[in-house]
Ligand SMILES: O=C(O)CCC(=O)C(=O)O
């Protein structure tokens with residue numbers, strides 16, 4: 001069994017209305033049934049191989065350069081608590097390094113509110129133009145995300161803009177991730193296990209709206225289907241994996257599902273790039289369908305509550 005394919009080109013640009021409706025229906029059904037989709041027919045100017053090269057070159061930077069970007073949880077004198085680098089922590093529940101960025105246009109401010117936190121960038125770039133290449137990828141993910149939301153509006157018969165309008169000034173996060181190879185000497189302490197398999201990202205659902213995942217050719221991503229069986233999502237060229245987050249599940253009254261997934265520990269280095277599409281802080285989350293029944297709230301309230309559950313973010317202003 002493989003995940004359904006949705007063609008992004010059918011949902012974009014000079015679109016043919018019939019093809020658009022048909023693809024929006026496929027997208028909605030796949031998100032309702034699986035919560036996971038393979039995206040193909042991606043924009044021509046989106047260069048996935050280049051992004052993976054950019055990620056590998058970031059993690060090959062000198063350790064000191066990366067550590068200067070670490071968040072305060074890992075580096076006491078850091079000004080950043082939200083956006084930045086996190087090192088691998090052998091013995092913990094996950095085993096990966098990461099570097100997280102938000103919307104590239106945030107200006108540095110001295111506000112204590114982490115929602116105002118600006119990006120940090122390496123003081124030595126892997127190559128000239130690396131930062132603009134990564135920023136371009138961020139903008140392209142935001143655009144693909146909007147195209148998909150546009151399709152979901154059609155699937156649910158919503159007024160155009162009902163969802164998409166909440167994504168200007170988005171709080172979306174781009175994460176570059178590096179999973180070191182594990183071997184017999186690795187401290188696998190608290191890592192999740194299932195039979196003889198070990199997982200460097202434990203079973204979870206994503207918390208936001210939707211995730212656009214680029215993975216290299218190593219493999220290891222597993223998704224739990226409706227029967228409760230784990231299936232492997234094989235890497236494929238020119239493909240992104242999309243999955244629904246818990247907030248969109250709630251927003252749609254559980255008509256779309258946030259599906260559990262996990263990542264098996266690799267025996268060689270693995271690189272992946274999840275882009276977590278998130279609304280603007282002041283987006284009002286109010287029932288989207290008549291199946292949804294909850295009191296409206298602002299996205300920033302949800303985010304602060306979520307983050308306060310993660311030890312890395314303890315002490316965030318207002319969290
Ligand atoms: O690295 C991956 O392939 C997926 C990671 C993931 O599920 C996550 O960061 O939420």
Ligand SMILES: [Fe+2]
Pocket residue numbers: 204205206211261
């Ligand atoms: Fe995830």
